[in-house]
Amino acid sequence: MAAGHNGSGTLIQGRYRLEELIGRGGMGEVWKALDESLGRKVAVKCLKPLSLSTDTSVTEILRERFRREARVAAALQHRGVTVVHDFGEYDGVLFLVMELLDGRNLMQVLEDTRGHPLPVPDVVDIAEQVGAALAYTHAQGIVHRDLKPANIVRLTDGAVKICDFGIARLGHDIGFTSRLTGTGIAMGTPHYMSPEQIGGTETDHRSDLYSLGCVLYEIATGVPPFDLDDAWSVLVGHRDTPPVPPRAQRPELPEELERLILDLLAKDPDDRPQDAADVGGRLKALRGAAEGPTRPVAVATRELPSWARGVAHATRSLRPANQLHHPYQPPELTGAWSTRPSQYPERLGVLAGRHSAGISLGRLGRWQEALDTHRTVAAEREQLLGADHPDTLTSQYEAGFCLNCLGRPEEALRAYEHVSAARQRLLGPDHPDTLAARQEAAYVLGRLGRHLEAHQGYSSVLAARERTIGPEHPDTLRCRHNLAFNLGRLGRLEESYAMAADVAAARTRVLGPAHPDTLVTRCEVGYLLGRLARWDAALETYVQVAAVRAEALGPEHPDTLAARYEAGISLGRLGRSADALELYRALVAARTRTSGAGDPETLRARHGLGVNLGRLGRWEEALTEARDVAAIRERVLGPDHPDTLTSKREMAVGFGWLGRWSTALSVYREVAEGRERVLGAAHPDTLTSRNDEAHCLEQLGRAVEALTLYRSVAAQQNGLRPL
Known part of the structure; x- marks a missing residue:
């Protein structure tokens, strides 16, 4: 409360x-x-x-x-x-x-069915009731603007009610949520937003009809029309990509129902049914066809649209498009598991639904629940199908992904290595699923700081991908992106930059200049330019990326703001601290509006603001900013979190510049001790803090103590026992 x-x-x-x-x-x-x-x-x-x-x-x-x-x-x-x-x-x-409603919203209903779609008569009944409610509200001149399964409740008596009229508009108007173009992305939910909402253009009642089409698609097939891992790819799908026809997911759906759903999902509002009454009329004609009993079935997995394969997530190993349980079992494979499925069709169908539910839990960020689901399904599939059955391995692969997202990379690595070894034995070393597991293993090795092994893994996968699908296939480019990133972590900056620039150019050709993957690689190019001290070029890159993201997603989308933050770093490095300060002030305001004052990214922007205040010689203001940020970080993140310690170090810098060396010494020691607890005595950041401490001692005239500490740091840097 x-x-x-x-x-x-x-x-x-x-x-x-x-x-x-x-x-x-x-x-x-x-x-x-x-x-x-x-x-x-x-x-x-x-x-x-x-x-x-x-x-x-x-x-x-x-x-x-x-x-x-x-x-x-x-x-x-x-x-x-x-x-x-x-x-x-x-x-x-x-x-x-x-x-107070006695029932379940449609999101809960779908969770109850464990990813199975609803019977056709239920789909038609829900559609009719929602359509009638929309016809009434639209006649009053009221548009919902955030229609989604969570806002549609089915009561225990079968009645259906829409919730939260006016609330979405209220949140939009006062900034709890915001438009895609203008003030960021959030008015509406990505899986159910109309193209005009995404584009920031004027919306009317036909936007609700598009969202209704998304809801019907999901309850009829078990998945949203653009069921992708990344919010960007979902939005671009709504805006640019025709949905896969529902009958490709579930062949027994009536053709008339499929046609209605696809009409509701037309990109141009003029191509949709023009009012909810029209939708109601078409549904009444459908009712007779849907009266017969229809059993829920598992949803067949579709192939993603070409633009969405390998949607990027900044610096993590990009999740392969082929990982989502497409049929495995190539003809040449034989063995006991190849004949078992027919013996347990009903149980296997239940497991397929639970597997889909695990994927959905992951999309919602509920990784522990997703992990528990995938592990349970994997154990039961192993019992029914065998340890080496592709479906068993798929569940184990997903469990590895959840472990990685939960910050348990060692366990994730063991899972990926097991799956990749089994797939290599059964499917061959160059099979896409084998390569997917090997690439995830390489990513986890990088997270564990084992960059040389990660480099070897990526190089091997890249060679196989170039050989089997070509050098400019999106999956190949994804692997090259990750390899370029890893080269940078190995200190091979020129090679890393050259490869990242090549990948950015190739992704521009293959995916387009505004595709999320292209922009992620361009951000990596900007980062490497900075590490190579080419700050002018880095600044230009980040400004361009921010501009494209602002146009596609809105100026206050988190990824737009991330690019602007990096531009601020470049400005500071170029000595343009006044420009950086102005940028960070705007960034702090935007982050506060969209994420809250205590969000880590808001605090990062405030930290950047404080640093540039110091560069401009405004040390009292810089110190105040550093103190505030340190206090919030300590409360939210803990006293020994690296970000907290970084803010405290910035406080010490301010005290030093203001001539308050005794206080600075105390804070530097606190930072050094915190880093030593977390990172170890010989970690470079710990040694930097000890050098800071020695500098303070020197300023206070305590030269002998300073010299002793300097020598101790030097000895540890050289791997010698401290004197």
């Missing part, structure tokens, strides 16, 4: 007694409560507290727009729309009081 609330038992406005937290999201919390005046159970949605904003004008805008949107929501009276009973403000928190 917000500040001032004790959660359960809190009485809001002398009437609504909070009983149980039943939901939490980006906008706030939802509580089951008792309306003590009327003696009925209700749901109370508490929005984020107003105190998060330091701008009183924004606070007033928030209050006024909340009242306006709440009145609009309360005026809606339709069986398919959640009833809003009351609204107000309590202890700095805006709240809505709504009917």
Whole structure:
């Protein structure tokens, strides 16, 4: 709950007694409560507290727009729309009081089916009810703007209700969420956003119809229309790529239902059904065809569109497009496992659904749950199919991926090495799935600091990929990107830069200049230019990347802001600290709006701001900034976190420049001791801090102590026993 609330038992406005937290999201919390005046159970949605904003004008805008949107929501009276009973403000928190629904939202329904789609009659019934509710609200001139499975509830009696009318608009207006173009990405959910929302153009009721098409696609097939690992690739898919026809996922779907879904997913609003009433009419015609019983089936995996293969994630080993359980079992493979599946078709179907559920949990960032799911499925598949069956190995591969995402690289490496050895034995050394496991193993070796072994792994995989699929296939380019990154970590900067520049050029040709993978590689080029002290070229690269990302994703998308942050580093290195300071001030404001004041990236931007204040000789301000950032980092990250210690070192630098050497010495020692605990006495960062400490001693006239410490550091740097 917000500040001032004790959660359960809190009485809001002398009437609504909070009983149980039943939901939490980006906008706030939802509580089951008792309306003590009327003696009925209700749901109370508490929005984020107003105190998060330091701008009183924004606070007033928030209050006024909340009242306006709440009145609009309360005026809606339709069986398919959640009833809003009351609204107000309590202890700095805006709240809505709504009917308490007895049911499950469609996201939960899909989780209950473990990734299986819903029966066709259920799909048609849900579509009709949602369509009728949208027809009513659109006739009132109201657009939902964030229609998704989590906002559609199916009650225990079969009725369907849409939730949160007005809330998405409220969040957009006051900055809890923001548009894709203008102030960043967040109004709407990527898997259900219309192309016009993504492009930042004017939206109307037809945007809701597109989102309805996304929802229907998912409940009819088990997966969203663009079921990819990266938010960027999902957005680009909505904007540029035709969806795979639903019947390619689930052949028994009626053709008329497929046609309706694809019409709703038209990129141009003019090509969609023009109103929800039209959708309702087409669904009524479908009802007869959908009356027969339809059993949920496992969803067949589709091939990703060409632009989306190997979507990049900054510096991690990019997840291969071929990893998502396409049919393995090549004809030449034989053995006991090749005949077992037919003996357990029902159980294997359940396991396929649970495997898909594990993938979905990973997409949601719930990596421990995903790991538990994949390990359980792997064990059962091994029992039914055998240890070397491709499906068993696929589950083990996914478990390795989860372990890596959980920060357990040693365990992930063991999983990948096991899978790659088995696949090499069964499928051959050059099979795409073998190479996928070997490439992930190389990535984990890099994470473990074993860069030479990682280099050998990447080189071997790259040679196989060039031999089998060609030098400019997206999977080959992904491997070359990772190899270039690893070369940089080996200190081979010129080679790393040359390879990264080649990959950037190739990705521009193959994927396009604005593709996320192209921009990730260009960022790596910028980083290497900086390490080669070519700061002008690095700055130009980052500015260009930031501009393209701003156009594609919005100026406040995290990846746009990341490129701007790197541009700020380049400006500082070029001696343009005044420009860097201006950039970082804007960056801090943007990060605070989009992620919050305590977010690590907000604090990184504030750190950069403080550094450049110091470079401009404004040491009192620099010291104040460093102190604030250090205090927040210590509270959020812990006293020995590297970022916390970096901020404390910046404090010590400020004390030194202000002539407060005794205080500086104390802080430098604190940093050195923290680094020694975490990194060890001989780590370069620890030794740097000991040198800082020696410098302070020298400034304080304690030359003998300073000399002794300098000698100790030098001895450790040379691998000698300290004198």
